[in-house]
Amino acid sequence: MSSKTFEIDFETSIGPWLGRTVKMVDYHLQEAFDRYGLDMTKEQMVILKKLHEQDGINQNELASLTYRDKSSLARLISKMESKKYIRRIQSKEDKRNNEIFITAVGSEILAATRPVIQEVIDVMEQGINKEEKALIINTLKRVQNNFNLKSI
Template sequence: MNRDSFSQYRSEVSEVMDYIRHIFKALRVSSSQFEKELGLSAAQIFVLKKLKEEPGLSINDLALRTTTHQSSVSVVVKKLEEQGLVSRAISKEDSRRVVVSLTQDGERKLSEIPRTVQEQMIDSLQKMNPEKTATLAMLMKEFVNQAGIVENAAAPMMENK
């Protein structure tokens, strides 16, 4: 690699790291503001919003809708249930299935909440050309695998708060 191409390469690495820092900062600041102002984590807000969009989802359904692992969603739902913002009940359609729904307190709390950074990121990804999204997914997978920062399991989008 010649001097000019090496310099360009280092510049691109720096640029990628800057973008990653921007994402982390936006998520951290947003989550911190929500916790301070509303007493809810970004993960809890995300689950509340998904339940508003589609009432009566199972934990597995919520995991799919929030693009995270079922165990992370379960922890978040438990904390929301303890706060009286959601409730669990047996499904009317299938007695083997437990569904989660917003309570009246959950509805009230949700009316105070603006859009989250996660929602903005997901919307942006869904608006991208599918080929670009697939390329980004492939590159991100390669990046996190090379960096050794991801296990085989799906990475939780939510914090277990």
């Protein structure tokens, strides 16, 4: 590796702005869950949302869909299982795999998060018109597509 130094202008790069924004959204979402007495994290909400859309999904596929490594997902699944939000059942086809199902308790807590999430979205999108919102979404999709096209 070259010892040549180079500078990156972080203030005009998309990455740091995305990172800071994600951290702010995470913080305010967690604060709202806590304020409403919901025993939930953003990560757990994402898992419940995926299971609501596609119940009984394979644990490895769930890791891929949520961009989590298998070991961190396993810990998250265990925590959610102890809260009775989900249940894990060994696959009949392949005993090494588990299928994950949302429970009635999980469905109830997911439903309870909806108005809280909407409240956070309303704050986040305040003062942003439809055209600006569409531009932001399209730009973020292009960033994601750039990563899908190229491995780093």
